[in-house]
Amino acid sequence: MALFGKLFDSNEKEIEKLKPIVLEINSLEEKTKKLKDEAFPKKTQELKERVSEGEPLELILPEAFALAREAAARTIGQRHFDVQLMAGIVLANGKIAEQKTGEGKTLSAVPALYLNSLTGENAHLVTVNDYLARRDAGWMGPIFKLLGLSVSSLINEESFIYDPDFTQGKAWDYRLSHLKPITRREAYDADIIYGINSEFGFDYLRDNMAQGLDEVVQRGHFFAIVDEVDSVLIDEARTPHIISAPDEAPAQKYYEYSKIVEKLTPDLDYKIDEKLRTAHLTDHGISKIEKLYGISNIYEKDFDTVYHLEAALKARTLFQKEKDYIVKDNQVILVDEFTGRLMIGRRLSEGLHQALEAKESVPVQKESKILATVSLQNYFRMYEKLAGMTGTAVTEAEEFHKIYNLPVVVIPTNKPMIREDLADSVYKTGRAKITAAANEIEKAYKKGQPVLVGTTSIEKNEIISQLLRRRGIKHEVLNAKNHEREAEIIAKAGIKGAVTVATNVAGRGVDIILGGDTPKGEDGREFRDTTEWKKWEEKHNEIVKLGGLYVVGTERHESRRIDNQLRGRSGRQGDLGKSLFFVGLDDEIMRLFGGETIAGIMTRFNMPEDVPLSHGIVSRAIEQAQSKVERFNFDIRKHLVEYDDVLNKQREIIYKRRRRILEASSDSKETFLKDEITEKIENAILSLVNVGSQEILENGKSPQERIIEDFTTIIPFDDASKKQLINQMAQFKGIEGKAEFLTNLAKDVYKTREEQMGQDLARQVERFVMLSVVDNLWIDHLDAVENLRQGIGLRGYGQRDPLVEYKNEAFAMFEKLIGAIDDEVVHRIYKIQVQQSPPQMPAHQHVVTQAAGDTSISEELRTREVSEKKQQTANSPQTPASNSQESAVVGRQQAVSGNKKLGRNDPCPCGSGLKYKKCGLINAPAHKG
Numbered sequence: 060m061a062l063f064g065k066l067f068d069s070n071e072k073e074i075e076k077l078k079p080i081v082l083e084i085n086s087l088e089e090k091t092k093k094l095k096d097e098a099f100p101k102k103t104q105e106l107k108e109r110v111s112e113g114e115p116l117e118l119i120l121p122e123a124f125a126l127a128r129e130a131a132a133r134t135i136g137q138r139h140f141d142v143q144l145m146a147g148i149v150l151a152n153g154k155i156a157e158q159k160t161g162e163g164k165t166l167s168a169v170p171a172l173y174l175n176s177l178t179g180e181n182a183h184l185v186t187v188n189d190y191l192a193r194r195d196a197g198w199m200g201p202i203f204k205l206l207g208l209s210v211s212s213l214i215n216e217e218s219f220i221y222d223p224d225f226t227q228g229k230a231w232d233y234r235l236s237h238l239k240p241i242t243r244r245e246a247y248d249a250d251i252i253y254g255i256n257s258e259f260g261f262d263y264l265r266d267n268m269a270q271g272l273d274e275v276v277q278r279g280h281f282f283a284i285v286d287e288v289d290s291v292l293i294d295e296a297r298t299p300h301i302i303s304a305p306d307e308a309p310a311q312k313y314y315e316y317s318k319i320v321e322k323l324t325p326d327l328d329y330k331i332d333e334k335l336r337t338a339h340l341t342d343h344g345i346s347k348i349e350k351l352y353g354i355s356n357i358y359e360k361d362f363d364t365v366y367h368l369e370a371a372l373k374a375r376t377l378f379q380k381e382k383d384y385i386v387k388d389n390q391v392i393l394v395d396e397f398t399g400r401l402m403i404g405r406r407l408s409e410g411l412h413q414a415l416e417a418k419e420s421v422p423v424q425k426e427s428k429i430l431a432t433v434s435l436q437n438y439f440r441m442y443e444k445l446a447g448m449t450g451t452a453v454t455e456a457e458e459f460h461k462i463y464n465l466p467v468v469v470i471p472t473n474k475p476m477i478r479e480d481l482a483d484s485v486y487k488t489g490r491a492k493i494t495a496a497a498n499e500i501e502k503a504y505k506k507g508q509p510v511l512v513g514t515t516s517i518e519k520n521e522i523i524s525q526l527l528r529r530r531g532i533k534h535e536v537l538n539a540k541n542h543e544r545e546a547e548i549i550a551k552a553g554i555k556g557a558v559t560v561a562t563n564v565a566g567r568g569v570d571i572i573l574g575g576d577t578p579k580g581e582d583g584r585e586f587r588d589t590t591e592w593k594k595w596e597e598k599h600n601e602i603v604k605l606g607g608l609y610v611v612g613t614e615r616h617e618s619r620r621i622d623n624q625l626r627g628r629s630g631r632q633g634d635l636g637k638s639l640f641f642v643g644l645d646d647e648i649m650r651l652f653g654g655e656t657i658a659g660i661m662t663r664f665n666m667p668e669d670v671p672l673s674h675g676i677v678s679r680a681i682e683q684a685q686s687k688v689e690r691f692n693f694d695i696r697k698h699l700v701e702y703d704d705v706l707n708k709q710r711e712i713i714y715k716r717r718r719r720i721l722e723a724s725s726d727s728k729e730t731f732l733k734d735e736i737t738e739k740i741e742n743a744i745l746s747l748v749n750v751g752s753q754e755i756l757e758n759g760k761s762p763q764e765r766i767i768e769d770f771t772t773i774i775p776f777d778d779a780s781k782k783q784l785i786n787q788m789a790q791f792k793g794i795e796g797k798a799e800f801l802t803n804l805a806k807d808v809y810k811t812r813e814e815q816m817g818q819d820l821a822r823q824v825e826r827f828v829m830l831s832v833v834d835n836l837w838i839d840h841l842d843a844v845e846n847l848r849q850g851i852g853l854r855g856y857g858q859r860d861p862l863v864e865y866k867n868e869a870f871a872m873f874e875k876l877i878g879a880i881d882d883e884v885v886h887r888i889y890k891i892q893v894q895q896s897p898p899q900m901p902a903h904q905h906v907v908t909q910a911a912g913d914t915s916i917s918e919e920l921r922t923r924e925v926s927e928k929k930q931q932t933a934n935s936p937q938t939p940a941s942n943s944q945e946s947a948v949v950g951r952q953q954a955v956s957g958n959k960k961l962g963r964n965d966p967c968p969c970g971s972g973l974k975y976k977k978c979g980l981i982n983a984p985a986h987k988g
């Protein structure tokens with residue numbers, strides 16, 4: 060068992076626990092080997108039955124793993140190493156497996172996915188980009204296929220299923236060729252789903268904006284393995300998923316603000332804080348602007364102005380083109396500061412993105428309104444069982460534990476790691492550093508040793524590239540423009556003389572094989588024992604002789620983990636390799652976070668620029684700076700989560716309600732929505748009677764008058780009917796009596812409406828009203844809470860904790876929201892019009908027959924209504940007055956709308972009071988129809 064190597068204490072204990080399980084899986088191998096291909100799906104079925112009969116997954120694990128291993132060996136020719144089984148067990152149990160780069164995480168995940176899918180729920184594998192989502196589905200597809208399971212892949216706006224019978228045109232990567240396009244819904248029906256992180260999140264949000272169950276695609280959140288888990292759950296977790304809709308505000312103002320700030324002088328007119336990333340106008344700056352633009356007091360004008368000016372300032376000073384963002388196709392695209400990846404579709408909030416667009420003179424995209432949002436943290440915490448894998452997790456173990464409750468287990472490597480990590484080469488200036496790095500690259504290049512050069516930004520990528528070009532060093536430049544191309548370049552980074560300059564994690568997830576990719580057939584099987592293979596081996600051995608892949612870092616990153624990721628590209632599966640970082644004392648991280656120490660070093664070392672400094676104090680300063688940044692960033696993310704947690708609980712409640720409403724629609728006989736609405740109506744009436752009955756005289760109005768006035772905001776009556784009602788009310792003395800009278804009246808009207816529409820339509824109306832009210836108010840609430848969150852830090856709370864204040868206020872706002880939803884529903888339900896053709900109604904009608912006779916409801920409906928009405932009158936003891944009132948209402952209501960084609964500027968028929976185009980639910984079926 061030497062292969063398990065030496066490990067630290069607690070981790071070692073974990074590993075010790077895994078060993079007997081691995082032995083058990085191994086012991087099943089002989090038997091499993093004898094199975095015929097056709098027996099695999101049957102075995103899967105058997106295991107599924109055992110799970111459904113209540114057998115715990117732990118007991119099934121060894122058998123399932125043995126099957127998955129054999130299936131892998133049989134189909135793609137790779138038999139899980141014991142350490143891969145260990146990783147698989149860790150994953151299956153909902154933990155993070157730290158497995159070094161190139162150890163074969165893709166394969167390790169397979170048995171864990173398989174085991175968990177035996178429950179009948181689908182198992183998700185979350186990837187960092189669309190290339191990997193497709194590659195891994197296509198790569199592992201044959202294994203699952205043999206086991207009798209389906210595999211799908213989700214990328215931006217496209218979904219695929221692995222289908223060996225389907226072949227699409229030649230792809231550079233054989234694993235991409237058997238992916239057949241399917242719908243999102245079908246993709247979620249698959250047993251195993253490989254998809255991009257953001258698509259899972261957006262599908263969740265979209266599902267919760269769906270107008271019908273048929274639009275919902277996800278089948279719950281049971282088990283997920285997040286690949287490159289640190290990248291997803293940590294690096295990307297600072298920006299939540301947001302679905303937003305464009306607003307109609309003018310774009311011109313952004314250009315104006317951008318021009319204004321161009322005229323300002325730093326420090327004098329404004330102050331920026333690079334560390335906190337804030338920008339504020341000084342008094343001097345404010346009066347300058349006021350003078351320049353003839354505004355007397357910009358604070359008075361409207362608060363918006365200052366807010367936008369500061370956004371324009373930030374855009375100008377804190378955001379650098381090619382580093383923080385790039386401009387492509389007339390769009391400002393953010394760059395992830397850690398990974399150098401383009402964050403397509405992500406937009407900064409608070410008008411900052413628009414400010415950047417104005418700064419770059421590209422079209423300003425309209426300010427948008429948040430329709431739905433969830434932080435990555437809270438999306439992933441929904442999974443019953445969450446697992447992750449990456450080459451670099453241990454440094455972030457605390458965060459994984461605290462935020463996600465995910466323990467990290469370090470899996471030993473299959474073969475010992477022999478990469479040599481050299482001590483940093485430190486220079487006084489960036490210029491000297493870059494020259495030294497270029498020298499080092501040139502040396503390796505001349506030798507033929509492949510070099511991977513890591514940079515922290517696209518801009519620096521270009522600088523290095525220029526330098527190398529001047530020296531005649533052939534190289535490839537990678538900066539996250541297209542993952543597929545990126546992967547192709549990275550895959551070739553291990554051949555002789557290759558120099559690849561990449562932002563640090565470009566091509567993450569792709570293996571760099573010394574000597575280039577192994578010879579393979581169409582189906583991916585390696586051509587072992589062929590002349591081609593021999594040639595490849597020669598090339599491979601030559602690179603090994605040259606020392607393997609040389610990783611040259613041109614700057615330390617903000618966190619040690621990212622440095623380790625870069626180093627990890629070399630030394631795969633026991634390969635020879637080397638890594639070296641070049642550091643300048645004026646590097647950004649040192650400048651911003653190195654502080655005093657660096658200043659001290661600068662003066663102490665009075666040496667020429669081009670002599671590398673090597674002093675323990677420098678390395679310590681770097682590590683200190685890094686851990687400062689790491690803590691700083693952790694705090695930001697923790698903060699985000701703490702704040703999002705508040706909203707998360709509210710989101711859960713609202714989404715649950717929404718879901719119930721959607722589910723109600725599937726069966727028109729279900730009346731629970733009606734019951735709910737009826738209860739809301741009763742409550743509303745009771746409360747308006749209560750309020751109206753107070754013995755205060757208001758404008759000389761009697762309590763009756765006040766009550767009826769309120770009541771008619773729920774059910775519209777004409778003046779004559781109102782008068783009649785007021786008189787009738789007088790007969791009822793107590794609050795309860797009055798409330799009962801009005802409630803009965805409301806119920807009668809409700810019933811009549813129901814009869815007119817028919818039950819199915821009535822249920823649809825209920826659903827529509829509930830859904831549109833919940834959605835509209837929830838969206839407003841999101842905005843309001845967002846404003847609260849942004850504003851809370853600025854308020855002076857003295858000793859009080861802003862988070863506590865935020866929680867309290869957000870809670871109060873939510874209570875108000877719930878009240879407002881009830882209120883809106885009650886006030887809208889009677890106002891919905893459903894008839895088919897325009898009515899010609901007199902101003903008011905008092906008599907049933909007249910009202911019915913004049914309505915434009917179809918003949919068939921009318922007959923039914925009349926006959927049912929008779930029944931109703933017979934069954935329920937009612938005052939004649941209430942009956943006539945009811946018809947008056949019906950008549951009036953029908954007069955309200957016709958069936959003319961709605962214009963975009965017409966009031967929305969849902970009764971929201973908004974223009975049709977503005978109503979948040981413009982895509983609702985009821986709106987479309």
Ligand code: ADP
Pocket residue numbers: 136137138139140143158159160161162163164165166568569570
């Ligand atoms: P990681 O994600 O851990 O960096 P990959 O899943 O990309 O690693 O796999 C790295 C390489 O190792 C791939 O080329 C894969 O084919 C190979 N590999 C993984 N597991 C095995 C195995 N059990 N037998 C043979 N090759 C393997």
Ligand code: MG
Pocket residue numbers: 164165286568569
């Ligand atoms: Mg991988």
